[in-house]
Amino acid sequence: MGKNKLARFTQLATYSHVLQPHKDEVLGGFPMAGKWKSDFFKNNQPLVVELGCGRGEYAVALGQRDPQKNYLGIDIKGARIWEGATHSLQEDMAHVGFLRTRIEWVEHCFAPGEIDEIWITFPDPQIKFQRAKHRMIGPAFLEKYERLLSPGGAIHLKSDSEFLHGYLHGIIEWKGLEVLETYHDIYGQIVDKPDHVVFACKTFYEKMWLKQGKTITYLKFRFLKGGGVK
Numbered sequence: 001m002g003k004n005k006l007a008r009f010t011q012l013a014t015y016s017h018v019l020q021p022h023k024d025e026v027l028g029g030f031p032m033a034g035k036w037k038s039d040f041f042k043n044n045q046p047l048v049v050e051l052g053c054g055r056g057e058y059a060v061a062l063g064q065r066d067p068q069k070n071y072l073g074i075d076i077k078g079a080r081i082w083e084g085a086t087h088s089l090q091e092d093m094a095h096v097g098f099l100r101t102r103i104e105w106v107e108h109c110f111a112p113g114e115i116d117e118i119w120i121t122f123p124d125p126q127i128k129f130q131r132a133k134h135r136m137i138g139p140a141f142l143e144k145y146e147r148l149l150s151p152g153g154a155i156h157l158k159s160d161s162e163f164l165h166g167y168l169h170g171i172i173e174w175k176g177l178e179v180l181e182t183y184h185d186i187y188g189q190i191v192d193k194p195d196h197v198v199f200a201c202k203t204f205y206e207k208m209w210l211k212q213g214k215t216i217t218y219l220k221f222r223f224l225k226g227g228g229v230k
């Protein structure tokens with residue numbers, strides 16, 4: 001491991017707004033599940049979770065935009081989380097935190113209905129058939145998210161992948177979920193709303209894809225009341 005990475009890991013371990021539970025702690029009855037607002041953020045604001053947050057840029061940007069909500073970025077890579085965690089600490093953002101864990105274990109990290117909104121930005125589309133089960137918006141993951149979201153809670157997917165955008169539209173139609181907003185090219189289509197939340201920030205990956213000339217898609221949807229993923 002490089003010196004820089006090691007220094008980041010050491011510093012990350014000292015941050016009280018970053019939890020890095022061991023697998024056994026998560027799977028064996030995670031104490032923070034059901035208590036994020038009261039015990040971690042120590043307020044009763046809505047909870048927004050960013051899955052696969054990388055450097056936490058979106059969680060921090062959303063936190064700057066609307067401090068009346070709590071934001072929790074989740075990623076497995078500590079050196080990446082360090083960036084957002086350090087930034088939010090420097091900016092004194094007590095309503096932004098991070099959890100280093102695997103998204104596959106997300107249902108152990110929260111109580112049912114505890115999350116009010118989910119953001120997923122630029123996930124790996126996992127295009128190959130054998131990798132389909134790893135798609136962060138595949139049916140098995142959606143079932144977990146549905147249990148964790150409060151009634152009417154939305155999921156936002158911002159992506160460089162037309163494939164993933166179309167794939168999610170297919171699932172939404174199949175399962176009878178509700179599309180709230182959809183754009184296959186945010187910069188080409190949302191020209192009259194510069195304050196739209198999709199423009200809250202350009203993450204590391206978004207900048208990279210834009211440089212390569214890719215268009216950026218956005219899809220916001222929710223599980224219908226009493227319905228959802230079967």
Ligand SMILES: C[S@@+](CC[C@H](N)C(=O)[O-])C[C@H]1O[C@@H](n2cnc3c(N)ncnc32)[C@H](O)[C@@H]1O
Pocket residue numbers: 051052053054055074075076077080101102103104120121122123124203204205206
């Ligand atoms: C392509 S990057 C996008 C990062 C960030 N959202 C952005 O837009 O810059 C995908 C991120 O998801 C994380 N990730 C992928 N699979 C994961 C999993 N199963 N559990 C936790 N994190 C995961 C990776 O570590 C990586 O930081």
